[in-house]
Amino acid sequence: MLALSASACAKSNDQRAGSLLGLNTPGLNGGGAAAGYVDIDKVVAAHPLNSRLQALQDQITLLNAAAVSGPTPVTPAQIKAQDDLQHDLADAQTAFTQSLADKQNAYHLKEEQADADITSKALGGAAAGPGGIVGGLQADFQRQMVAMQQSARATLDAYRSDLYKQDSDHLRHVQTLLSQDVAAKLRAKDSQLSALETAYQIHLAQQDQDQRLNLKAKLDNLSLSPADRQTYANQLQAIESREASLTGQMKAADLVTSQAYGKQVQADATKRFNAERLATEKDTNVKLAARQTELESSIRTQAMALGGQFQSKLNSANASLSGNQKVQSQLADVHAKILAQYQADADAAMASYQATRKQLVAKYSAVARMQFQDNVALSMQAEQLAQQRKQLYDGIVSQVQTLVADVARRDGVGIVFGAIAGAGNATDLTDQVIKEAAALPSPTSQPTAPGG
Amino acid sequence: MQISTKTTLAAVAAASFLLVAPQALATDISDVGFIDQGAVSDLAPFQAARQQFTAYQQSLSPQFQAAIKGKSPADQQAISTQFNQKLAAEQQQLFAALFARAQTAIAAVAANKGLNVVVDKSIVIYGGMDITKDVIDVMDQPGPVVPPVNSPAPSEIGYVDQTQLDALPKAKSAQDTFLQFRQQLQTQLNQQLAGKTDAQKPAIIQSFNGQLSDEQKKVIQPLVDATTKAIADIAKSKGLMLVIDQTARVYGGTDVTADVVKALQ
Numbered sequence: 117m118l119a120l121s122a123s124a125c126a127k128s129n130d131q132r133a134g135s136l137l138g139l140n141t142p143g144l145n146g147g148g149a150a151a152g153y154v155d156i157d158k159v160v161a162a163h164p165l166n167s168r169l170q171a172l173q174d175q176i177t178l179l180n181a182a183a184v185s186g187p188t189p190v191t192p193a194q195i196k197a198q199d200d201l202q203h204d205l206a207d208a209q210t211a212f213t214q215s216l217a218d219k220q221n222a223y224h225l226k227e228e229q230a231d232a233d234i235t236s237k238a239l240g241g242a243a244a245g246p247g248g249i250v251g252g253l254q255a256d257f258q259r260q261m262v263a264m265q266q267s268a269r270a271t272l273d274a275y276r277s278d279l280y281k282q283d284s285d286h287l288r289h290v291q292t293l294l295s296q297d298v299a300a301k302l303r304a305k306d307s308q309l310s311a312l313e314t315a316y317q318i319h320l321a322q323q324d325q326d327q328r329l330n331l332k333a334k335l336d337n338l339s340l341s342p343a344d345r346q347t348y349a350n351q352l353q354a355i356e357s358r359e360a361s362l363t364g365q366m367k368a369a370d371l372v373t374s375q376a377y378g379k380q381v382q383a384d385a386t387k388r389f390n391a392e393r394l395a396t397e398k399d400t401n402v403k404l405a406a407r408q409t410e411l412e413s414s415i416r417t418q419a420m421a422l423g424g425q426f427q428s429k430l431n432s433a434n435a436s437l438s439g440n441q442k443v444q445s446q447l448a449d450v451h452a453k454i455l456a457q458y459q460a461d462a463d464a465a466m467a468s469y470q471a472t473r474k475q476l477v478a479k480y481s482a483v484a485r486m487q488f489q490d491n492v493a494l495s496m497q498a499e500q501l502a503q504q505r506k507q508l509y510d511g512i513v514s515q516v517q518t519l520v521a522d523v524a525r526r527d528g529v530g531i532v533f534g535a536i537a538g539a540g541n542a543t544d545l546t547d548q549v550i551k552e553a554a555a556l557p558s559p560t561s562q563p564t565a566p567g568g
Numbered sequence: 569m570q571i572s573t574k575t576t577l578a579a580v581a582a583a584s585f586l587l588v589a590p591q592a593l594a595t596d597i598s599d600v601g602f603i604d605q606g607a608v609s610d611l612a613p614f615q616a617a618r619q620q621f622t623a624y625q626q627s628l629s630p631q632f633q634a635a636i637k638g639k640s641p642a643d644q645q646a647i648s649t650q651f652n653q654k655l656a657a658e659q660q661q662l663f664a665a666l667f668a669r670a671q672t673a674i675a676a677v678a679a680n681k682g683l684n685v686v687v688d689k690s691i692v693i694y695g696g697m698d699i700t701k702d703v704i705d706v707m708d709q710p711g712p713v714v715p716p717v718n719s720p721a722p723s724e725i726g727y728v729d730q731t732q733l734d735a736l737p738k739a740k741s742a743q744d745t746f747l748q749f750r751q752q753l754q755t756q757l758n759q760q761l762a763g764k765t766d767a768q769k770p771a772i773i774q775s776f777n778g779q780l781s782d783e784q785k786k787v788i789q790p791l792v793d794a795t796t797k798a799i800a801d802i803a804k805s806k807g808l809m810l811v812i813d814q815t816a817r818v819y820g821g822t823d824v825t826a827d828v829v830k831a832l833q
Contacts, residue, residue: 151600151724151809154693174773181754181761181773521694531600531695533687533810537728538799540808 152529152543172505179498197484212469223458257426309370599684673706679716685723685820720820726811798831
């Protein structure tokens, strides 16, 4: 603290001492090491323009008070007249706001077109379309981009159709092969079963052969009694029936086996077909995605090239235009001219709108036999005055800041605060600045009366 | 470096003088910087957060209107509190990290430049070190901002939380009295102006301003004076250059709020 204090004191005695002792921090704007403060409100109050500031504030207070102390309608006719007035005023405001927006838009388009004509002419082009030369370049760029995208899309669509057709043909072929395979397997199974049945029949016949031959030999005996003949014939018939029954049972079992096998073979074929279909689809999707990526990459590359060309053309056009003093001057003229036209038009619209409001207030005041008050108009006036007051106040403060800087430099004060809660060891520069402010030339003109 | 005998002697003499001089001369501003907080809050991340917050507010508005429809004033108040809490939570979520980053950036720049206190630009009329650009540069850098190793050293700039002073019973009572008077006077003014001509009105306004000013001098000014004196006494006793309002302090500084509150009680 002692070192810092030494610096400060040395500063006040000799402006160079502090820095020579190496105690000051470089980079500070101030001309000294002391701190000061100024009561801005007091300085503004002493400023020659403060009376004008106060007058504006009084007018604002008056308008605000007038807005809340207006006459109140009493009779039903007066109340109705006031409602009608508010309704018509609201309509007028809507119409005015819309009209102003339309004007803004129209003048904006007008300026854009005028700028486009100037820049297009300067770049040796034909009459510019909407958006001017940049718009033209942009439109070209867009057109080329769209064409490129459409071409890529068509290529991808064709590739997709081709792949789908290939897939379709392949799957149809697979289906045929599988059908043939199923049929072959079924045939083979039927043959196998049929062979087994035949073998079984032969086996049964051989098994019963001795008994059958014995019975047949007995039946060949002509001296056989009818009863015996009948017995032997029945036994032979029983052998035939048993063999037929056993063969029938086997065939029935084989039919069930054949049907189950058929189902299983068909299911296997369906499974294989579905697996093949999925694999084919997957393969196709991979191919499509790869192609899409390839096309997108190609589009990106082409778009970058196109964008580069567009940017290059744009840069070239901008460079050409920004370096062209004549064009810049023409553009500035156009802007100023159109802005002035818009301002005049907007002022006229505002005057007309205000006149309409006045007329409406007068009309309904006559109807109601009482003087209505247009609070919106009062509020607009108060707002205009508040803006004037703010401009004046900012101007005064700016002037005061210059005075403060002068005083600070003169007194070797390095930093000056404009708003403090309390002073310690800092220097109060308020009186000095007040003296400087009071010595400023007095104003000659008076503030404008509200609405005037 | 060449140091002239005259200058060195002057400095030595000055330093020696200090040993017996009152502390009122102990002022130095080499550690004070200022920042334009408005410029920082105009940075893209803050703007984006503000847009998000506005969108959130707008999305809540219809829900709020629907929620309070047909409800009693007490219920409306409760619903309003509930929605305000939602808004505050959203605000916290959107801005907390940004404010923390800004605060760290300010601390980092201040430490780098040897500043022990940083205040808002609006209260500095002349001099001081503007660190706005440095802070913006740090904030614009990718990745986290590295905080300084050391906290700021005690500064000769003090600060006080005015809201705590305003909340003291004496101050609150005076403010209420003045506001009540002002409302009554405004009502009287409106009545007096009704039916008066434009020529008569300025005198009424002048009278209104005069009465308001008189009441302010009578009710508010003694408290303001007492507060200013208390702050000044504490500032001097602590060897501070001056004391600013806490709202204008951005970084560092010496908090004297407790001392001032104690002195005023």
